[in-house]
Each structure stands twice: as structure tokens, then as C-alpha cells.
Amino acid sequence: MNVLMVGPDSLEKGGIATVIRNFEKHYDSSMYSLFFLSSWSSNKKWRTIGKAFWRIRKLIRVNNISIVHFHVAQRGSFFRKVLLSRFIPRECKIIFHMHASQFDRFYENSNKFTQFIIRRSFDYADRIIVLGNGWADFYKKLTKTEVIVLPNAVKIPETTLFNPTAQNIITFGRVGWRKGSYDLLQVAQQINKSYPDIRFILYGDGEIEKVGEQIKAKRMRNVCLGGWLDKREQKEVIKNAILHFLPSYHEGLPMSVLETMAAGIPNLVTEVGGLPECIVHQKNGLIVKPGDVNGMVRELEDYLAQPKYRKRLSEVSRKYVADYFSLTNYHQKWDEIYTELYLRH
Numbered sequence: 582m583n584v585l586m587v588g589p590d591s592l593e594k595g596g597i598a599t600v601i602r603n604f605e606k607h608y609d610s611s612m613y614s615l616f617f618l619s620s621w622s623s624n625k626k627w628r629t630i631g632k633a634f635w636r637i638r639k640l641i642r643v644n645n646i647s648i649v650h651f652h653v654a655q656r657g658s659f660f661r662k663v664l665l666s667r668f669i670p671r672e673c674k675i676i677f678h679m680h681a682s683q684f685d686r687f688y689e690n691s692n693k694f695t696q697f698i699i700r701r702s703f704d705y706a707d708r709i710i711v712l713g714n715g716w717a718d719f720y721k722k723l724t725k726t727e728v729i730v731l732p733n734a735v736k737i738p739e740t741t742l743f744n745p746t747a748q749n750i751i752t753f754g755r756v757g758w759r760k761g762s763y764d765l766l767q768v769a770q771q772i773n774k775s776y777p778d779i780r781f782i783l784y785g786d787g788e789i790e791k792v793g794e795q796i797k798a799k800r801m802r803n804v805c806l807g808g809w810l811d812k813r814e815q816k817e818v819i820k821n822a823i824l825h826f827l828p829s830y831h832e833g834l835p836m837s838v839l840e841t842m843a844a845g846i847p848n849l850v851t852e853v854g855g856l857p858e859c860i861v862h863q864k865n866g867l868i869v870k871p872g873d874v875n876g877m878v879r880e881l882e883d884y885l886a887q888p889k890y891r892k893r894l895s896e897v898s899r900k901y902v903a904d905y906f907s908l909t910n911y912h913q914k915w916d917e918i919y920t921e922l923y924l925r926h
Contacts, residue, residue: 588652712834713855734911741845753837755787761828847894
């Protein structure tokens with residue numbers, strides 16, 4: 582039985598591309614074969630989109646596709662997948678795999694007609710897959726289609742990459758308000774008083790100029806921008822990290838959090854999206870309310886002051902991801918979802 586997976590090119594930046602890349606590299610099923618169609622790329626944006634519309638029906642026919650698995654975010658990503666789903670033959674089942682970090686805001690800020698289109702589009706799908714229970718509660722209000730919770734997963738490194746003497750606090754992802762980058766600058770200013778050797782490095786794209794201007798204006802020597810990294814470069818950076826810090830205001834379930842935990846790097850995150858279902862406070866990481874800069878400083882100072890505490894969080898976070906977020910278990914759950922859909926064919 583064959584499944585067509587539709588989403589951004591797997592070589593693109595971001596969490597969705599990482600999820601697709603993991604399917605390409607590590608999915609191994611005796612029941613299903615995966616085929617891939619890129620619906621977006623940064624270099625050849627319109628050409629890739631046009632090619633997806635032109636190719637999708639032929640790919641389904643030639644490869645005898647039974648299920649089309651769409652990877653979906655908000656705004657343009659959502660509407661591209663909605664339009665592509667209208668090209669799917671009736672005998673094929675449709676999955677909307679929702680990765681959006683701000684779909685609630687996208688929906689609430691849309692006009693009544695757009696909200697109607699969104700609801701109807703979800704009803705048209707056969708399954709909605711979401712990254713956490715909080716998101717499930719939201720989508721269930723919009724659609725009669727069955728909503729299933731399935732968090733993201735990662736490849737577990739063979740050994741821990743945690744360096745207990747490291748002095749870098751890193752952030753992977755986009756730089757900007759949604760990721761809490763401006764709160765991070767406030768935290769860094771306060772931490773510098775007690776721990777002047779600790780450096781905060783933001784890796785990613787986004788509001789680079791704006792954040793860079795604030796760093797320069799505040800004459801901050803303990804914060805720098807590291808640019809976007811490929812996976813090989815990420816691994817080297819992780820080896821010199823004492824913590825991954827993500828003070829976001831909106832999230833799905835960031836791959837950066839799971840990947841750093843799998844490598845043995847503890848996380849300080851906020852109570853948004855699927856993160857409360859992944860991080861247990863002071864057990865396998867640290868979690869505070871979004872915008873609580875003083876709380877972040879307090880947790881960070883405690884963490885930096887206690888070597889045994891850091892080591893314990895590292896060990897537990899790595900084991901937790903191995904137990905609950907491994908790719909092997911994740912792909913087995915996808916086999917179950919595909920099978921249940923196929924049997925209803």
C-alpha cells in the first residue's frame with residue numbers, strides 16, 4: 582500500500598522539513614511505501630508550487646496511492662494544501678498533519694468567510710493529526726473530522742553530547758517576537774551580572790536586523806547571532822551548549838526541543854503549544870509562563886549554580902525522549918493510523 586506525503590522540500594529550513602526528512606531517511610515499514618511531493622521551496626517557490634498542482638494526480642495514479650498525507654502550517658501553507666486536496670480522487674484518503682504554531686490566531690484573525698472555508702476544509706479531510714492535547718481541543722471545535730494527537734519524534738544519538746563545563750546557552754529556530762527573542766535579551770542582561778562568562782547564541786533566521794540592533798544598542802557582549810545552521814553544524818554547536826533556551830509565545834512542538842533533549846541538552850521553555858506535554862518542570866527540563874522574564878532568570882540561575890542538577894536534567898531529558906519520542910515508536914503509530922484509514926477505504 583502506498584502513501585503520498587506532501588509538504589515543503591525536505592532540504593528547506595524549519596521543523597516541518599525536518600519531520601519530512603526523517604520520514605525520507607528513517608521510515609521503514611513492511612506495509613507501506615512512501616512517495617514524496619514537494620509543494621514549496623524557497624529557491625523555486627512558484628515553480629515548485631505549480632509543479633505540485635501539475636504532478637499530484639499523475640503521481641497518485643502511477644503509484645497507486647491510497648492515502649495522501651499533507652503537512653500543514655497556517656496561512657499560505659494551509660491554503661496550498663486545501664487547493665491540492667481538491668485534486669485528490671475520491672477513493673484516496675486525506676490526512677491533514679497540523680504543524681502550525683499560530684493556527685488559533687490565524688483562524689481568529691480571519692474574516693467570517695475565510696473561517697467558513699477553514700472549517701469546511703477540515704471537514705473534507707479524513708483525519709486531522711495534531712502535536713498536543715491543547716491543539717486537539719482547539720481543532721475539535723472547528724471540525725467533525727476525527728482529531729488524533731501524535732507528537733513529533735526524533736532520531737536518538739548513540740551517546741549524549743552534553744558537556745557539563747560548556748558556557749553557551751543556545752536557541753534554534755526563527756529569531757523574533759514569537760520565539761521570545763526580546764525576552765531572551767532581557768534575561769541575558771540580568772544573567773550577565775552573576776555569570777559573565779555565559780554566552781547566549783541565537784541560531785536561525787527571522788528578525789535578525791531588529792534583534793541585532795537591540796544587542797548593539799544595549800552594548801550586550803554576552804549575546805550574539807549565529808545564523809542558520811545545517812544539521813552537521815547543529816551537532817557541533819550542541820556539543821558546546823549547556824542549555825537550549827526557547828522562551829516562545831506560540832509553538833506546535835518544536836523539533837529543536839526534542840533534538841536537543843535527545844542529545845542530552847536540557848531545555849528552558851515556556852508553557853505553550855505541546856511543550857507542557859514534553860517538559861516536566863525540574864524533572865527533565867525547566868518550564869515557565871511566556872513573558873515571565875524574572876521566572877526565567879530565577880530558573881536559569883538555579884540551573885547554572887548546581888552541576889549535579891544540570892547532570893540529572895541532562896540524563897532524564899535524554900531518557901525521556903528515547904522512551905516517548907523515538908522515531909521507531911512514532912513510525913509504528915503512523916502505520917496504525919494508515920492501516921485504520923485504509924481498512925475504511
